[in-house]
Amino acid sequence: MKLQLDPDRLFPVDSATRSLARALYEQVENLPIISPHGHVDPAILVEDTKFDDPAELFIRYDHYVTRLMHAAGIDLARLGIPNRRSGEPVALPREVWRTFSENWHLYAGTASGYWLQSTFAQIFGIDVQPSADNADAVYDTIQRALDTDAFRPRALFERFNIEVLATTDDPMDSLEPHRALAADPTFSGRVLPTFRPDAYLNPAAPGWADKVAALADWNGSVVGSYAGYLDALAGRRRYFVENGAVSADHGVLQPLAVDLDAAEAASLFAKGLAGKLSDAESRVFAGHMLLESARMSTEDGLVMTVHPGVYRNHSSETFETFGPDTGHDIPVTTTYVENMRPLLEKYGNNADFHLVLFSVDETVYSREVAPLAGFYPSVYIGAPWWFLDAPDSVLRFRSAVTETAGFYRSSGFIDDTRAFLSIPARHDMARRLDSAFLARLVREGRIDEQTAGRINVDLVDSMPRKVFKL
Amino acid sequence: MKLQLDPDRLFPVDSATRSLARALYEQVENLPIISPHGHVDPAILVEDTKFDDPAELFIRYDHYVTRLMHAAGIDLARLGIPNRRSGEPVALPREVWRTFSENWHLYAGTASGYWLQSTFAQIFGIDVQPSADNADAVYDTIQRALDTDAFRPRALFERFNIEVLATTDDPMDSLEPHRALAADPTFSGRVLPTFRPDAYLNPAAPGWADKVAALADWNGSVVGSYAGYLDALAGRRRYFVENGAVSADHGVLQPLAVDLDAAEAASLFAKGLAGKLSDAESRVFAGHMLLESARMSTEDGLVMTVHPGVYRNHSSETFETFGPDTGHDIPVTTTYVENMRPLLEKYGNNADFHLVLFSVDETVYSREVAPLAGFYPSVYIGAPWWFLDAPDSVLRFRSAVTETAGFYRSSGFIDDTRAFLSIPARHDMARRLDSAFLARLVREGRIDEQTAGRINVDLVDSMPRKVFKL
Amino acid sequence: MKLQLDPDRLFPVDSATRSLARALYEQVENLPIISPHGHVDPAILVEDTKFDDPAELFIRYDHYVTRLMHAAGIDLARLGIPNRRSGEPVALPREVWRTFSENWHLYAGTASGYWLQSTFAQIFGIDVQPSADNADAVYDTIQRALDTDAFRPRALFERFNIEVLATTDDPMDSLEPHRALAADPTFSGRVLPTFRPDAYLNPAAPGWADKVAALADWNGSVVGSYAGYLDALAGRRRYFVENGAVSADHGVLQPLAVDLDAAEAASLFAKGLAGKLSDAESRVFAGHMLLESARMSTEDGLVMTVHPGVYRNHSSETFETFGPDTGHDIPVTTTYVENMRPLLEKYGNNADFHLVLFSVDETVYSREVAPLAGFYPSVYIGAPWWFLDAPDSVLRFRSAVTETAGFYRSSGFIDDTRAFLSIPARHDMARRLDSAFLARLVREGRIDEQTAGRINVDLVDSMPRKVFKL
Structure with missing residues (x-):
């Protein structure tokens, strides 16, 4: 059986709408790729093997x-x-x-x-x-x-027309690959690290105490000093910023923010290091650290992205035999409105703080994410992600959020991929689908073609630059 | 850039389906507007400034x-x-x-x-x-x-071809504007008050005790007499009915109904006036009063509408600086089936009692609202509301409820607006979308064109009259 | 008004897509009906009255x-x-x-x-x-x-081209009709019983103690012996298998699985017979029995189907006056991921165990069911059911699950009906809708026509045979 790509793939089946989608797509087809969140290993670009x-x-x-x-x-x-x-x-x-x-x-x-x-x-x-x-x-x-x-990776990077590629990195990572690429006069792409501190913030995460110790070791604070811990986190964030990072990414089961005073937080921190936190207390401390991370973002400018709602390693047998990231992470119900209120109460109206909310529970798009992003200057709507990063899902997403929040509260496409070679196909898919969605709105008399064209370019170009401060 | 309204706006893009939608729309385009729920200030029509x-x-x-x-x-x-x-x-x-x-x-x-x-x-x-x-x-x-x-408002009222316009009013409102309009021989429109008692029923609402006192003052009962409180509420409802009201509207965070006996209710009432109710007790008392309100509806005939699931004033800063209704009300998860069962157990099978269930959590449409309205003679499906009152959302709504409940359990369109000038555009939008939805069903061979035409007229004309007892 | 069936009913309105859907449909239109789950009374076929x-x-x-x-x-x-x-x-x-x-x-x-x-x-x-x-x-x-x-029923059975028809039966049923049909040389259809043990597994179900006693009576164990109870259940399952059963069906309010050790289970069992279980304990014991049923499935091969999320007999008045199954069963929120984990931990990776997950809460399709079926070899996606067994709902379902799990994790169509005469219309509806869905994917350049044709046949033929071990 032949494999032939339809040049009109993912466009609406109606012929007049298809023509319009094609015309819109042609305006964005060859724009550079901006990839502000993903999981490519930067070392492949350094070594170019x-x-x-x-x-x-x-x-x-x-x-x-x-x-x-x-x-x-x-x-x-x-x-x-x-x-x-x-x-x-x-x-x-x-x-x-x-x-x-x-x-x-x-x-x-x-x-x-x-x-x-x-x-x-x-x-x-x-x-x-x-x-x-x-x-x-x-x-x-x-x-x-x-x-x-x-x-080779660098040749493909150029062929793919990637302008910015963000990676995802451990807070204690040396960022040597990023430094090497930035220092390399023969490589012109921007490869940016992303601060991903989950394992350092959640006492229930495996190895949390060791990671806390590593932070203390780095800034020379006493292990067990809550102030030292905060200071080390802020310091590592600064190191990431110095090396080009624009965002900090938070993967959490539930997007819970808790506002503790410093004494309460320090007490839970000590109890956590002693291994004595209950599950509920661990959630509270992790929720407090989510809020603290938002505070740090208001200071160092890192965009805060939240990727919640995935039950990781659902199959213990597979996890123990083959490790994590082998296909058994399963979405659960997510709610943002009440859980994130303490954070939004503190920083929601701060337009310099950028908070991008993702979801794998698509019920929150129309119910919570679009209404939040349609009011709070800090909140942006994360692109459909993981299980929802697919043609029908993306169109459902646009349909769910646009009527409440318009186009200018969404993050632009995020490929979130480890698969370097899939990057062009993923961004192309997003461009085709946004063209398809906009073409329908034009044909339904809801926006005019010129406006649709401007929006389509903005979704690929100005919105990711703005949301991710690029 | 030009602003030109497409005469075929909101119709399906497929040309044969579009023609059919247009034909269906032409039958309803100019029917009078029935607006059984909204927030226009009636004073503008009295003063006609x-x-x-x-x-x-x-x-x-x-x-x-x-x-x-x-x-x-x-x-x-x-x-x-x-x-x-x-x-x-x-x-x-x-x-x-x-x-x-x-x-x-x-x-x-x-x-x-x-x-x-x-x-x-x-x-x-x-x-x-x-x-x-x-x-x-x-x-x-x-x-x-x-x-x-x-x-001027009256000229527009006539130009808009509004037959009925319901307002939303405080239970202690004098209803002077409504009385003035009814008494005015030069004004032929029906402008009806709606009884909106939330702040009088929920002990956790700001100023509840003052409102209870105002009720007692009105009917001369002792402040603190639960019987006097119920009697005053029933009396104010009667006053609304005498002045043309057809419905009582309930805006609640969760649509909870609780069946207390009179002694339990009176005890919580007293505790509430003493300011000693826990949050949970407040919810129970408010839930009991929702059920009591349903009982009163079975006596005075007021249609009960429920608008649940909005977290009001999510941003304290904005609320304190700019007040309520400034854009920071955010939807939350809503469930009806178990929460409302005590009410439906008592009054659900009473066909003279009309209960219209709205939602801003669209997951309840297919899961709960359509199945409830498809069985209980009292239950009607509220039109898409607030964040969901938009073209794609309305079509998702029709798709979600119709296969279970048909067309004859839905309320007809409700504009719910304070924006007087937007009323024609909103009703026109609804008519276009229902025409579009019906045209698709015809083209898919699911209903015939004659049936679609009858339904389309009924949705604009007979259904709102029936559901709201107009 | 005329009643004329459109030969193109349920196909997409776009003419090119419609033609393609028609061509796909013609390949499956006349394939035999496989009905692996339903509620037809087998006696009508024995007596053929x-x-x-x-x-x-x-x-x-x-x-x-x-x-x-x-x-x-x-x-x-x-x-x-x-x-x-x-x-x-x-x-x-x-x-x-x-x-x-x-x-x-x-x-x-x-x-x-x-x-x-x-x-x-x-x-x-x-x-x-x-x-x-x-x-x-x-x-x-x-x-x-x-x-x-x-x-007569047998003539219609033949006219409808039914190859397999599964019924739903009480565990203590004699299965005489199935035995009579199997023994009848003049009847060539396969009519298979289905083991439906809910009332025997849930201490909160009316008459549970009597049903436990009936089991004990059957295998001669002591009423109150937990081992005897398990043995009798396993024995009755074997009896069903001997009489052609391929599946056991579980209708539960929430799909909860609990892993108790034998002593804990026996203790709750005894407490249940003494009428002393709390509601929570009843749920735990029923959840344990769901897990035990899965274990039995791994031994006797019966496919496990789960139909959760329906609040039965929501109206007490109607239940008491007219009985169950009279229209007042209403869906509630369903979640699978955490609730079913204990079961999946034990048996999820066993490819010989087949677990078919249904839902009347369509939010779980993209969020939970497709991701689970897209990883666990045991899990299959149940077809849209009850309130969701309708044209738009079926297309929403395919859209929600396919992008994550493809076509080869779904169960094939299940009519779930008591209405014998509606069987052809229901299966025909499913075939038309799958043809419509596949035609759209072809026209959008996502799959080619030959692949679509193969999938369409597999959904009607090989998938139900595989999933239900026919």
Whole structure:
């Protein structure tokens, strides 16, 4: 079966609306990519080494891809993920690719299937759908490309027209790759770190005490000094800012903010280090630190992004055998309005503070996120994320938030990906869908074509720059 | 940029479906407006004084409009809302209009943007999109119109073809404006009061004890007599009925009904007046009074409408500085099924009792509201409201409720507006959207065109009359 | 008014997409019906007696139909449902039919209206919409048909091209009808029982102690022996398996799984028989039995289906007067992720265990069900059910789950009906809607036509066979 990308893909089926969407899309198709939140490893750009093989590139590290094969009954070791318990050898890359190719039908209609198709066709010139019959041939085609200099990370970075790429980093990270790239006169892209402090803020996170100790060690404070802890966090944030960071990212189960006074906070902090916090107390302290992080943002300017509502490592067996990020993170109900009120009471009306609210529970879009962003100058609507970063979901999102908050409270597209090669397909998808959405509004007489064109460019260009202070 | 209303606006983009929608719309386009729930001040019709200026008319009092500019970082005082703390002078109307015009792009795709466009074009004949360049000229155009007799409230009331207009009123209101209008032989419209007792029923509401005292004062009962309190409430409802009221409106955070016996209720009432109720007890007493209000409805016939799920005054700073209704009311999760069961157990099967359930949490439409209205003869589905009163939201609403409850359990459109001039645009929007929805069902072979036509008229005409006992 | 079925009904309105949907539909239109979950009485096929009359066939037992007339203020006795309290005579079938015909407009746009139209036209050749004028004539037309051998249950079973029909049965049922049908050489259809043990597992269910006693009586264990109770349940499941059962169905208010050790469980069991469990303890024990049922499924192979989230008998008055299943079951919020984790921790990664998750709270589709089914090999996505088994709802469902889980984690269509005559219309509806959904994806360039065709056949054929182990 052939693989041919429809040039009008993701546009509305109605022909007049499709024409209009196409015209809008053509205005943004080739604008540079701004990627203010994602998970690409910056080291690949420093070293600029070739990618190993197709399986590593497309399968092993992409839990969107591995989870559907796991659901089909395929052991993750057959997809190249090491079994930490048995230590048995993983499948060879070519075998992984065969397994994937035999199961290509599982991806029909999914976001991953869409990105993979786009990437295969546009980046590697592949013109057949993966199948058992062509697995080896397609593997070889991709491998041959990967062996050329044109497919080294920096060449692709340039080919993809990436202007800004943010990574996600541990607060104690040296940021050496970012420093190296910034200092390299032969590399002109902006690769920015992002401060991701969850494990340092939540006493219930594994290893929290060690991370607190690492902070104390860094700023020479006494382990157990709450003031020293805050000071170290602020210091590490400054270090990130000095190295180009524009945002701090918070991944939390529930987006809870709690306003404690310093004495209460210090007391919980001490109790946490003694390992004596109840679950409820841990939540309270973590909620307090979310609020403290907002305060630090008002001081150092880092944009605060919140990615809540994912039950991580839902399957203990898979977690223990194959580790985290292997497909068993599952969304739960999220609510923002009451949970985040203490934070918004303090900083919500501060227009210099930027707070970007994401969700994998799409019920909050019309009910909470759009109304909050439609009032508080600090609040911006995060783009559809993870499970919702897919064509129909994105259109549902735009439909849910726009009527309340318009277009100028949304963050612009965020790819949130570890899969470097999928970046162009993801941003292209977002541009096509916004063009499709705007074309419908024009055809329904709700906005005029000129306004739609301006908005479409702003969503790709000025909004991410503004929201992320780029 | 030109402002031109598409005569086919809000109709489906598919041409055959669009033609059908247009044909359906033409049958309802000019039917009289029945507005059974809203917030227009009736005094403007008694006095029939000219509107002051464009800023007062379109901006200052419309929190849908002010909130998006506030989100863009504009101080509410610059929009004409007085700062209660500083007492500093507000911006002049023409300056307010300039600020609005410069920010017109914020409204693209929003419900407010749609209504404003319609109103500017249809009522004032404006043919340009607001912008910094034309702010003064448009302001002058509107002001010139407002200075003519044709734009006095009564002339507009007639031009808008309003048959019934319900206002929302405090239980102790004298209803003098309504009485004056009813007694005025030169005014033929029906302007009906609506009994809105929230602040009298909820011990946690500010000033509750004073309101209870005012009731006691009115009927000469002893302050603190629970029987006297109930008697006064029933008496005030009777006064509203005598002055044309058809409904009582209940705005609650959660739609909770509690069935207490009289002794328990009286005990909580006394404790409330002593200021000693816990939050939970206050909720229980307020829930009991919701149930008592339903009982009174079964006696005096007032339709009970419930508008739940809005966290009022989410920003204390804004509330204290600029007051309520300035854009920071935010929806929360709403559930009806278990919360309202005590009320439905008592009165749900009483077909003479009408209970209209609204929501700003759209998840309840298919899950709860349509199934309840599809069984209980008392329950009707409230039209999409507030944040959901917008084109895509309305179509989602119809899609969510119709397959379970059909068309004959819905309330008909409710504009819920303080913005008198937006009334025609809002009702016209609803008529266009119902025509669009019905046209799709016809084209999908689910209903025939003749049935669609009958339903479309019923939604505008017979359903609101039936549901609101007009 | 004429009743004419549009051959293109439920296909997208856009003409090119419609053509494609029609082409896809033609490939599945005539495939045999596989109905792995429903509520048809198997005795009608054993006895093969004629259906009594149109009112019994279409109205009295169909709570989808009666509830909308009840909501319109019509007493259920007028629809043929006996009043258990007054014992007054119910309306005669012809009167019931007249009442229904007069109220036909209530069903416009509903799922029931769609199925009834299809059934009237396709099975009885009726070409007019029901109305007061034609009530007697239509009644007579249907009655004449019912009086012929061609409308006996077995003839219809064959005409409908039903390959498999699952019923829903009490664990202590003798399954005589299923045994008789299996033993009958003149009947070639597969009619399979389904084990539905709710009332035996939940101490809060009316009559639980009697049902526990019946189990003990059956396997000769001591009433009160927890081991005997488990053994009897396992034994009855084996009996069902021996008689063709492929699944066990669990209807629960919340899908809660609890992992108790045997001693804790036995202790709650004893306390339950003594009538001393608190509500919370009852939930815990029922949750434990859900987990035990999953364990039994891993041993005997029965597919576990979960139908949660319905508040049964919401109206006590109606329940006491007319009994259960008379239209007042109302959905509530459902969550799976945390509630079902104990079960998934134990059995989730077992690919031989099949767990099909249904919902009447559509918010869980994208948030929970698709992500769970997209990882756990045991979990399958149940088809839209009850209130959501309707055209727009089905398309919302496909849109909500496909982008995360693809097509190969869904169960295939389940009609869940007691209305034998509606089976073809329901399956046909599902086939049309899947064709419509797939056609859109093809036109949007997301999948190719050949893939769409394969998926469409798989959804009707291989997926239900695989998921239900047929």
